[in-house]
Amino acid sequence: MPRSRVHRSGGGRRFKRGIVKAEDIIKVLLVDDHPVVRDGLHRIQELEPRIEIVGEAATMRSAVEAARRLGPDVILMDVRLPDGDGIEACRQIKASLPEARILFLTSYGDNQLVLASMEAGADGYLLKESGAQRIVDAIHSILNGGAVFDPVITRRATDKLRGSGEVNPLDTLAARERRVLAEVAQGKTDKEVAAALNLTTKTARNYLDRVFSKLKVHSRTEAALLYTRFSDKTQSLK
DSSP: OOOOEEOOOOSSEEOOSSSOOTTEEEEEEEEOSOHHHHHHHTHHHHHOTTEEEEEEESSHHHHHHHHHHHOOSEEEEOSEETTEEHHHHHHHHHHHOTTOEEEEEESOOOHHHHHHHHHHTOSEEEETTSOHHHHHHHHHHHHTTOOEEOHHHHHHHHHHHHOSOOOOGGGGSOHHHHHHHHHHHTTOOHHHHHHHHTOOHHHHHHHHHHHHHHHTOSSHHHHHHHHHHHTTTSOOOO
């Protein structure tokens, strides 16, 4: 069975949860059963020197073990793995390391897989054809509290979330709630949303709680996906 490969950590200040600062080191774990894919992902270190790839894994079991042992800030995860799937690995990792950010990089854009990854707690889902800079940008976004999903698969996934009806769920939101959701859909944190709308952080969170309740979603990711799908049909924000 393939084993995880560990890269010894170098110097630098460890990333602390929240806004990424100039001096932060971002620890990344690569999970893919194809060595050529893992090797290719090392290019992100050339584009962002603060990224430190601290380990690699080729199976679901080794991914969970490496994540618990290394405590990475971000995990780049494939969906299909030899002994299971990345979605189950995501679920197990999130259970023990809830602050870890997990970004799926996969060739599969199937609706069920995207929705399953959301339910497992994924912070993003990109196709492997995404360029290295896109991946670096996605890493920064999810570390700052955003949710990143490939635009090619977003519409497919949200079509399923919408179901067979034509009712626009955003119509249930008040104008200020839609404004808050629009900011969240751009990947902004609660603090950034508050600043953009001249609110306190607590008030922004209260609005977002109401948005979750009305849309019947449980995460920023699900809410952002719904906004992306339906915002072109909702009434203009005032």
